Amino acid sequence: MDYNKPTQIAASMIQAGVDKLMLASRDLLIRGVLSGAILGFGTTLALTATTQTGLAIVGAALFPACFIIIVLMGLELVTGSFAVLPMAYMDKKTDALSVLKNLLLVFLGNLLGGLLYAFLFCLSTTQFGHEEKNAVALLIVKLAETKTLTYASYGFDGLFSAFTKGVLCNWMVTTGIVLGMSSTSSTGKIVASWLPIFIFFGQGFEHAVVNMFLIPAGIILGANVSFADWWLFNQLPVTFGNFIGGILFTALPLYYSFHKKTKQTSDIEKRYPSSKRIQTEVKEEQFS
Numbered sequence: 538m539d540y541n542k543p544t545q546i547a548a549s550m551i552q553a554g555v556d557k558l559m560l561a562s563r564d565l566l567i568r569g570v571l572s573g574a575i576l577g578f579g580t581t582l583a584l585t586a587t588t589q590t591g592l593a594i595v596g597a598a599l600f601p602a603c604f605i606i607i608v609l610m611g612l613e614l615v616t617g618s619f620a621v622l623p624m625a626y627m628d629k630k631t632d633a634l635s636v637l638k639n640l641l642l643v644f645l646g647n648l649l650g651g652l653l654y655a656f657l658f659c660l661s662t663t664q665f666g667h668e669e670k671n672a673v674a675l676l677i678v679k680l681a682e683t684k685t686l687t688y689a690s691y692g693f694d695g696l697f698s699a700f701t702k703g704v705l706c707n708w709m710v711t712t713g714i715v716l717g718m719s720s721t722s723s724t725g726k727i728v729a730s731w732l733p734i735f736i737f738f739g740q741g742f743e744h745a746v747v748n749m750f751l752i753p754a755g756i757i758l759g760a761n762v763s764f765a766d767w768w769l770f771n772q773l774p775v776t777f778g779n780f781i782g783g784i785l786f787t788a789l790p791l792y793y794s795f796h797k798k799t800k801q802t803s804d805i806e807k808r809y810p811s812s813k814r815i816q817t818e819v820k821e822e823q824f825s
Contacts, residue, residue, distance in 0.1 A: 703779045
């Protein structure tokens with residue numbers, strides 16, 4: 538059957554975390570760069586659909602295509618690692634320093650990929666500066682200013698708003714990672730992963746890696762946003778929010794509800810072999 542149970546998914550996430558920690562720094566950076574750029578592609582696709590149709594929900598429906606590519610190619614996305622690596626740590630498969638090193642390398646790779654695509658996209662969409670900004674470019678400028686200056690205008694409340702949107706975003710993004718492991722077929726992974734990504738993008742929540750493309754692209758295209766505006770009022774609070782969202786609403790619940798419970802049951806069965814036989818007999822009686 539093309540479906541993995543939650544207990545299997547939790548075990549797969551821990552193993553995925555272990556596998557990520559075994560990767561060389563070079564591989565983490567390369568796969569991180571690819572992921573950052575691909576999310577940029579997905580963002581411009583979504584914005585193109587939005588400007589063409591006048592419906593942001595259409596763009597939101599198309600954006601998950603980039604996330605699905607990342608899942609199927611096995612690339613590195615730091616927001617997904619915010620749930621996977623902590624599970625490996627909670628299961629005592631690694632140490633905090635190794636987790637931190639991995640996250641920093643993937644974060645750097647994602648950032649470089651976002652900047653690379655931002656530079657190339659801005660050159661292409663303006664014909665190397667010879668043409669006026671089109672509708673998509675103007676929307677990027679507007680969004681870059683909204684995602685920074687609007688939060689700045691509200692002071693601490695703005696920072697907390699950016700953080701909260703980051704939490705909500707990665708709750709769904711890491712759910713997309715989880716659902717991608719719920720299937721063993723490409724079709725199942727595509728459909729399952731699409732759902733939560735559509736939910737987060739359609740509601741305008743904040744994703745750190747998307748903003749690694751969107752805000753720099755806006756700055757290149759003329760947005761009234763400084764480097765400090767970008768990092769202080771968006772990138773840092775959103776990244777921290779993504780981190781908390783991945784741990785608090787995905788890693789912890791899945792580990793303690795599914796994986797740790799399974800381990801405890803297994804330990805009990807080892808100590809008391811007859812308990813497994815009794816449980817089997819009760820189930821057989823229930824269905825007889």
